[in-house]
Amino acid sequence: MTxxxxxxxxxxxxxxxxxxAMAPLTRSRAxxxxxxxxxxxxxxxxxxxxxxxxxSEATQISQQGQGYAWTPGIHSPAQIQGWQAVSDAVHDQGGIIFLQLWHVGRVSHPxxxxxxxxxxxxxxLPVPGKTFIIDAQGNGAWGDVPVPQALTLDGIRAIVSDYRDAARNAMAAGMDGVEIHAGNGYLxxxxxxxxxxxxxxxxxxxIENRARxxxxxxxxxxxxxxxxxxxxxxxxxxxxxxxxxASPEETFGYIGAPARYPGPGLPAPGRAGHGRHRQGGARRSPLGRDHPATARGLPRRADAGGRLRAxxxxxxARQRPRRHHRLRPPVHLRPPVHRQSRSARPAARRPAVEHARCLVLLRRRCRGLHRLSGGGVNAGGRQAAGVLGQAGRLPLRGVAPSRHLLILWSERRRPLV
Incomplete structure (x- = not known):
């Protein structure tokens, strides 16, 4: 699989x-x-x-689109200049960056x-949740989300225009593309x-009207x-x-149809593991097994055949010989580390991978990737289906893949921010 x-x-x-790839992660550092x-x-x-x-982290397209404290925007000249510095830094390292465009809708506060x-x-309609606000003293605090006001038709047209302007601003800031955030309960x-x-x-x-x-x-x-x-x-x-x-397969089957999109860009399914639809069994998608936009979060219907095969x-698996931690033998991009103790190992023969710093240790669980340990990196497993996390600078010095663990190594000495 790897x-x-x-x-x-x-x-x-x-x-x-x-x-x-690196998933979008809100940092609240603007x-x-x-x-x-x-x-x-x-x-x-x-x-x-x-x-x-x-x-990139979710970036509000307008002041109206903000819902959390200290999140960046892309609707003012100063914000464009700030993102220009970010894109320049990424491009200097040979990277590619898309800016995620965001309007939180009702998940906000006055x-x-x-x-x-x-x-x-x-x-x-009332919102069953809280949002992270700035209190009267300028500190972060959790605040109740009030009942919102329904958008007028003029307000909807203004939001479409705000998205268009934000995408234009992202290109002015040197971004390679944009991702429209149409998930996670936002507008x-x-x-x-x-x-x-x-x-x-x-x-x-x-469905056609709600997707409009x-x-x-x-x-x-x-x-x-x-x-x-x-x-x-x-x-x-x-x-x-x-x-x-009421009918999620029909709704997202309509939205995910290739005919809905004017070019090679594809919908990116986010992780949708909330609620009662996280079921085992065979995966069925209205988009078809081979469709590139098939969402991994679509319901997985348990049937008798699926349970029997499981x-x-x-x-x-119980009949196979047990391995330590059930790991497959590591696949190294450099010579493998010697198995003998460090004190007995010849210093001249120690490969470079031995000195690598393990940045991220991820465990596959329930179709998500969860961070176990590392240098302050959040793998974002709960919201990024198909994204394997992040590991500072690549190329990696050594990789130990398996069905259960993915260990990413790097020689980076500098702590991550």
Missing amino acids: HHLFTPIRLGNHTLAHRV GQPGNVPTDLNVEYYRQRAGAALII VFQPGGALPVAPSA LDQFINSNSNQRDDAYGGS LLLEVVDAIAAEVGPARVAVRLTPMGRFMGMGD RQRRAR
């Missing part, structure tokens, strides 16, 4: 050197005032530029909204899911920057912030 990991792959106009990327953001992404593709207004949403996901969208106009009701805003945003951005620079992140079956849909696999 033999393709370090082989190139084509993505739009880019050829990725390998298939280790400088104030203005939510501007700072030198800390520059160093953070520079250290991770060895990933074949970096998808402290972030222009004029202290209520957050906006498809419908004025576009709120329009898609029937639980949060109770409109009775052209943006509510049928997302497709209008995709069309507007693709017309602005080119379809090969556009990606979409979806989270089918997500339950975060009250999400849910029991048979477990029985065969």
Whole structure:
């Protein structure tokens, strides 16, 4: 399963050197005032530029789109300049970076909204959750999310325009592309899911109407920057912030159909492991087994044959000889470390990989990758299906792949920020 990991792959106009990508991770490190990327953001992404593709932290397209404290934006000249420094740092290291475009919708608070207004949403429905705000003393604190106000048609058209402008600003900041965040319970996901969208106009009701805003945003951005620079992140079956849909397979089957998109850009399924839909068994997708946009978070229906095959696999596993930690023999890109003790090992024969610093130790569990230990890197397993985490600078010195563990090594001595 790992033999393709370090082989190139084509993505739009880019050829990725390998298939280790960095997932979008909110850092809440933007400088104030203005939510501007700072030198800390520059160093953070520079250290991770060895990933074949970096998808930046979620970045609000407007002040209205902010929902968490100290998250960066892409709607002012200062923010564009800050992201320009980030993209320059990544490109200097030979990396590729997409900016994730974000509008949180109802998952916000009046402290972030222009004029202290209520957050906006498809419908004025309460939100079962909290958000990270800035209190009166300027400190971070958890605050209740108020009941939002329903968007008017003029407000919806303004948001489409904000997405288009944000994509243009991302290109001005030197980004290689953009990813539209249409998952995890934020604005576009709120329009898609029937639980949060109770409109009775052209943006509510049928699947086609609920998907209309997302497709209008995709069309507007693709017309602005080119379809090969556009990606979409979806989270089918997500339950975060009250999400849910009456017919998720039909909904996301409609959205994920190739005919919906004007070019080679593809939807990127996010991890959708919330709620009761995390089931075992055979994976079935309305997009088809071989469709590149098949979402790993789509429901996995348990059937008798699937349960029988699972029991048979477990029985065969019990009959196999046990290995230490059930690891396969390590596959090294450099000569393997000697098995004898360090004191008895000849110093001249110690390979370079021995001195490598283990940055990330990931364990595969429930279709996600979870960080066990490492140098301050969050693998983002809960939100990035198909993304194998991050490991500072590549190429890696040694890799020990298996069904259960993926150990990424690097000679980087400098601590990650």
